[in-house]
Amino acid sequence: MSTNYIVENLKKEIDNFSSQIKAEKVGHVLEVFDGIAKVSGLSDIKSSEMVTFPNGETGVALNLEEDTVGVIILDDFSKIKEGDEVKTTGKILEIPVSDNIVGRVVNALGVEIDGKGVIKADKTYPIEKVAPGVITRLSVDKPVATGIKVIDAIIPIGRGQRELIIGDRQTGKTAIAIDTILNQKGQNMICIYVSISQKDSKLRKIQTRLEAGGAMAYTIIVSAGSSEPAPLSYIAPYAGVSIAEYFMDQGKDVLIIYDDLSKHAVAYREISLLLRRPPGREAYPGDVFYLHSRLLERACRRNQEYGGGSITALPIVETQAGDVTAYIPTNVISITDGQIFLETDLFYKGIRPAVNVGLSVSRVGSKAQIKAMKKVAGTLKLDLAQYRELEAFAQFGSDLDNVTKQQLERGKRAVEVLKQPQYTPIAIERQVAVLYALTKGYMDDIPVDKIKEFEEGLINYTENNTKNFYKEVIETNIWTEAGEVELKKAIEEFKTNF
Amino acid sequence: MTTLSNNDIACAIYLVSKDKTHAELHSVINKVVRFFVRKRLLSKTEDILSRLNKIINNENKKIIVKLLSAKKLKEEIKKELISFLRERYKAEEIIFMETIDEKLLGGIRVEVNDEIIDLTVKNKIKKLQEYLIRKT
Numbered sequence: 001m002s003t004n005y006i007v008e009n010l011k012k013e014i015d016n017f018s019s020q021i022k023a024e025k026v027g028h029v030l031e032v033f034d035g036i037a038k039v040s041g042l043s044d045i046k047s048s049e050m051v052t053f054p055n056g057e058t059g060v061a062l063n064l065e066e067d068t069v070g071v072i073i074l075d076d077f078s079k080i081k082e083g084d085e086v087k088t089t090g091k092i093l094e095i096p097v098s099d100n101i102v103g104r105v106v107n108a109l110g111v112e113i114d115g116k117g118v119i120k121a122d123k124t125y126p127i128e129k130v131a132p133g134v135i136t137r138l139s140v141d142k143p144v145a146t147g148i149k150v151i152d153a154i155i156p157i158g159r160g161q162r163e164l165i166i167g168d169r170q171t172g173k174t175a176i177a178i179d180t181i182l183n184q185k186g187q188n189m190i191c192i193y194v195s196i197s198q199k200d201s202k203l204r205k206i207q208t209r210l211e212a213g214g215a216m217a218y219t220i221i222v223s224a225g226s227s228e229p230a231p232l233s234y235i236a237p238y239a240g241v242s243i244a245e246y247f248m249d250q251g252k253d254v255l256i257i258y259d260d261l262s263k264h265a266v267a268y269r270e271i272s273l274l275l276r277r278p279p280g281r282e283a284y285p286g287d288v289f290y291l292h293s294r295l296l297e298r299a300c301r302r303n304q305e306y307g308g309g310s311i312t313a314l315p316i317v318e319t320q321a322g323d324v325t326a327y328i329p330t331n332v333i334s335i336t337d338g339q340i341f342l343e344t345d346l347f348y349k350g351i352r353p354a355v356n357v358g359l360s361v362s363r364v365g366s367k368a369q370i371k372a373m374k375k376v377a378g379t380l381k382l383d384l385a386q387y388r389e390l391e392a393f394a395q396f397g398s399d400l401d402n403v404t405k406q407q408l409e410r411g412k413r414a415v416e417v418l419k420q421p422q423y424t425p426i427a428i429e430r431q432v433a434v435l436y437a438l439t440k441g442y443m444d445d446i447p448v449d450k451i452k453e454f455e456e457g458l459i460n461y462t463e464n465n466t467k468n469f470y471k472e473v474i475e476t477n478i479w480t481e482a483g484e485v486e487l488k489k490a491i492e493e494f495k496t497n498f
Numbered sequence: 499m500t501t502l503s504n505n506d507i508a509c510a511i512y513l514v515s516k517d518k519t520h521a522e523l524h525s526v527i528n529k530v531v532r533f534f535v536r537k538r539l540l541s542k543t544e545d546i547l548s549r550l551n552k553i554i555n556n557e558n559k560k561i562i563v564k565l566l567s568a569k570k571l572k573e574e575i576k577k578e579l580i581s582f583l584r585e586r587y588k589a590e591e592i593i594f595m596e597t598i599d600e601k602l603l604g605g606i607r608v609e610v611n612d613e614i615i616d617l618t619v620k621n622k623i624k625k626l627q628e629y630l631i632r633k634t
Binding site: 019021041 | 625
């Protein structure tokens with residue numbers, strides 16, 4: 001490249017440059033501390049408006065007071081000093097969005113952090129947006145296949161639903177979310193994993209796992225690490241849902257996971273306390289409910305008139321010692337359309353995923369299930385509930401009548417069937433075959449320790465011998481008698497050879 | 499109970515001292531000082547007085563303009579500027595606080611309250627720099 005070429009190009013660019021003369025509103029930094037700046041002036045500033053500091057740092061105005069403005073700083077604040085000039089931008093905080101973002105890891109401001117180069121984007125989306133109205137919505141009736149038997153069968157999730165994953169630490173909350181992402185391969189779903197104040201090592205592990213499973217081809221990771229300032233953790237979920245809205249506006253289905261909202265609330269509490277907002281219960285500010293409700297309300301399923309598309313939200317909340325009555329868990333439970341409750345006791349008993357079927361619920365229910373699953377899993381929840389009740393009762397007496405004995409045996413097998421190792425999502429048609437065998441009593445005489453073996457064999461056998469049934473379940477989503485007969489025959493054949 | 503802000507106090511002082519004769523004003527000032535002592539507001543006096551100054555200026559349509567330039571401005575340019583500022587801020591009286599700063603390279607920078615009109619060469623170069631970075 002010659003010097004002349006560079007000079008000519010530079011001249012051309014300079015000729016194209018024109019600067020508009022306009023009056024700018026400015027303020028001055030009064031104090032800076034812990035990622036917060038108090039700024040004087042800025043008389044016409046709007047709430048959530050972006051401001052810029054002299055070294056190019058960005059901030060967002062959160063507290064508009066009589067004489068000062070409380071600004072949260074989204075970049076390194078070590079160079080900001082008292083008296084610095086702060087300028088308004090007239091823009092509400094927004095992030096760049098484009099189709100190129102798929103498969104990338106970005107920070108809460110939409111800037112890449114995976115070292116794979118700049119993400120070119122020609123559009124920006126505001127971080128805060130009013131949730132879609134009633135007229136634009138459609139009821140939830142299309143399933144999201146998680147690939148986890150206990151969820152798809154008992155606590156089905158629909159596209160556009162908000163299902164909370166709640167439980168103590170180390171109970172497999174993130175595992176459920178990651179398995180769900182892995183199972184979306186070929187399901188025409190864009191996945192967004194929002195990591196809020198998580199360890200970078202954990203995020204890296206997740207990214208590697210998703211890459212290994214080929215899931216990064218349809219996944220975006222939005223990360224606000226634990227070493228980054230609290231304001232970034234605060235805006236990360238909103239940035240995530242803004243990216244989701246970009247894809248929903250194209251009529252696509254999006255799955256978004258917020259991992260986790262308890263840390264998000266903690267980050268917001270930190271900011272609020274630093275901004276000297278009055279603390280309430282557990283020192284959280286008064287608007288902590290609105291913090292999550294306005295975020296989760298943006299998950300929806302749009303009707304065709306408004307472009308179709310959906311955002312399914314799977315927020316995660318961590319409880320302390322199984323206490324679901326704490327402030328943030330109760331808030332998020334009341335906002336969402338159901339919860340998957342994970343228990344430490346079940347986890348250590350070897351029941352994994354450690355889902356407590358009694359406390360877990362999906363308010364959308366069987367509407368979000370395919371017909372075949374509805375047919376086979378209808379009685380499963382009741383069977384399990386009865387089993388749990390009888391299990392406690394049976395410990396005290398040995399003389400049990402046959403019906404009770406049979407219920408206990410069925411329950412034991414149901415628990416065994418619903419166990420599933422991590423990173424092994426199972427296709428919905430296979431789940432149907434296994435659950436049919438369970439609920440119709442084909443497994444009742446199989447020893448409990450042989451159930452896993454039986455299940456694996458059955459899946460392989462039915463896959464090769466019930467092609468019509470599988471086709472019906474996947475492609476046409478119908479349940480016919482002929483299909484049922486075919487499945488029944490295959491199960492019986494397999495059982496005789498087992 | 500809501501606490502009184504410095505601005506509220508300045509506003510109240512302005513209202514009680516408005517249109518008062520010299521003798522009346524003397525008694526008002528006495529009362530204000532006693533009020534400051536009683537409410538332990540003496541440490542905030544400087545801020546309250548600067549706010550009072552702003553309120554009086556606002557009522558009298560008087561603006562204080564900070565004028566920064568690389569070299570001393572000619573009288574004709576100043577006159578032009580005064581007529582522009584009078585129209586923009588609906589002011590009757592304009593007080594200039596001029597500063598010469600060679601680092602601005604050329605042009606002027608006008609500061610009124612929290613509004614800035616920056617017409618300096620330094621600012622234009624900075625904007626050109628931002629533009630070129632954005633383009634590459």
